[in-house]
Every structure is written in structure tokens, then in C-alpha cells.
Amino acid sequence: MRKIGSFFYTLYFLIGAVIYIVFYGAIVLFIGFLIGLFNKNLSRRFVVGQIETFGRMAFKLLGIKVYVYGEKPEIGENYLVVANHQSALDIPLIIGYVAPVAFIAKKELGKVPGINWFLKYLGSVLIERGNIRKTAMALKEVVKKLNDGVHFILFPEGTRSPDGSILPFKNRSLEISYKYKVKILPVSIWGAHEVLPKKSLIIRRKPIYIKIHELVDPNQFDSEEELREYVRNVIIEGVKFLEGRNLNEKSNS
Structure with a gap:
């Protein structure tokens, strides 16, 4: 039933x-x-x-109740939103509760009616996977748009986590931030994997928790690897905090 x-x-x-x-x-x-x-x-x-x-x-x-901890920065300068990836619902979650960010998405999404309109308005950049030259050109466009004030979202794990645990960040996944000195806004997500699990199309009515952290300045790090590990640890600590809030909600219900 x-x-x-x-x-x-x-x-x-x-x-x-x-x-x-x-x-x-x-x-x-x-x-x-x-x-x-x-x-x-x-x-x-x-x-x-x-x-x-x-x-x-x-x-x-x-x-679905969404619990938000922390606040997005009230500043004029730009930043990259970097989050852990639990579900396809992470995208509307980030757009609605953090910032209306642009995406670095597959070129095929630009052919989907409706979706392509919003990708355009958000300033997203579409990449043709497998084409090294066009990918390099697309990344240059990302950097230009960042300088123009467009926020982008990155999921450094590269794929959704099936159980909510934080996967290793891909090598050089934060290179844009480190190379071009774009600040990072770490975001921790917990519960989205229980609402819409990986490899499932069935949505379950469970709460989602999100924590917005302080901005991270890449100028404070000596390498992209050091920056990447720091941001990953910030997100991991945030997920632990959110798991605790989830357990408190369950025990009080």
C-alpha cells in the first residue's frame, strides 16, 4: 500500500x-x-x-520540509557554490534555498524544451563531452561569466552518493576556484538521498537538511589539492551536524 x-x-x-x-x-x-x-x-x-x-x-x-542552517553571504563579489551530491533534487534545493545558480551541464540538456529556457536565463554553460577543444572553450566562458557576476554550482564528487556519505572529490575539481581566485560557498546536504535515492524514480516524503557555510578564500591555500581537502572536510562536518539534527527530529516525533 x-x-x-x-x-x-x-x-x-x-x-x-x-x-x-x-x-x-x-x-x-x-x-x-x-x-x-x-x-x-x-x-x-x-x-x-x-x-x-x-x-x-x-x-x-x-x-517536504526543508531545514536551512546558516545564511548566504550578503556581498557583491561572486562565488562558486560547492556541495555534496545526494539526489537529483539537489538542483532545485540549491536554486531555491541558496542561490539561483548556473550549471555546467551536458549539451543534450540544451535540447529539452522548458529546461533549456531556464538554463539560458541562469547563465549556464553547456559542454560537449569528449570534445576537448570545445570543453576548453566552454570553461573559458564559465570564467568570463563568473567575472560578470554569475554564480555556478559544482558537485566535486562527480556523481550522486547512494547512501548520503561523502565520496572523494575528483582531482582538480576546484581548479577554477583556485586558478582564478573565486571564493567558494560550501553547502552541506543531508536527507535528499532518502527522498529521491540514486537509481530510483520514486519520491518519499522525508525531511531535507541544508547547511550554508562561511565563504572560503582560495588565496589562503598553497595548492588546489589543499583547498579541495579543506572544503570537503567543511562539508563533511556540516553533514554530521545535519545528521544530528535529523536524529533529534526523529526522537522528538
């Missing part, structure tokens, strides 16, 4: 996501277009604000 309930719960989410992304998204972009006829900066702020709202509403409509 529980599996049947989870199935319909997931179906409700997928239908709602399609309606929002394709239909409501088209309305948002049309309004953004009209605003852009008079003020392009205002138009972009409107559309990005709507995307951020969708990130939060996705969890509220699912009845």
Missing part, C-alpha cells in the same frame, strides 16, 4: 513539474520578454526570481 502511495505521489510531482516548467515557464518568459522591451536587467531579475521561487515551491508542494 505504501508503494502505491509513493507511486501516485511521484506522479503528482512529475505532472506538476511539467506543467510548471513548460506552461507556467512559457508565461514567465513571455512576461520577461515584455519587461525586457523596456529594461533587460529588470527582465532577467524577474525571470531568475521566478526560477528561485520554483526551487522552493517544488518542496512545499510535495510536502
